[in-house]
Amino acid sequence: MIREPEVDVLLEKVDSKFTLVIAAAKRARQINDYFNAMRHQQLIQAPGPQVETASNKPLSIALKEIADGKCVYERLADGIK
Secondary structure, three states: HHHOOOHHHHHHHHHHHHHHHHHHHHHHHHHHHHHHHHHOOOOOOOOOOOOOOOOOHHHHHHHHHHHOOOOOOOEEEOOOO
């Protein structure tokens, strides 16, 4: 169960539940790639976390970024960018 940020707040930032799931999953993958690159001292190509959270889990960070308006999405004809 998502407690923070609340689901209602998240759904105000996107146009559907599907968009929320896809945007959060894509951003969580980017954050995870960032953490892995840092751990292995590699060049970092993915942007790092843009918000502070109590949790270090990529999905929690991604959801917080969406709620704060730091993570935006662009709907394309063939998917989400």
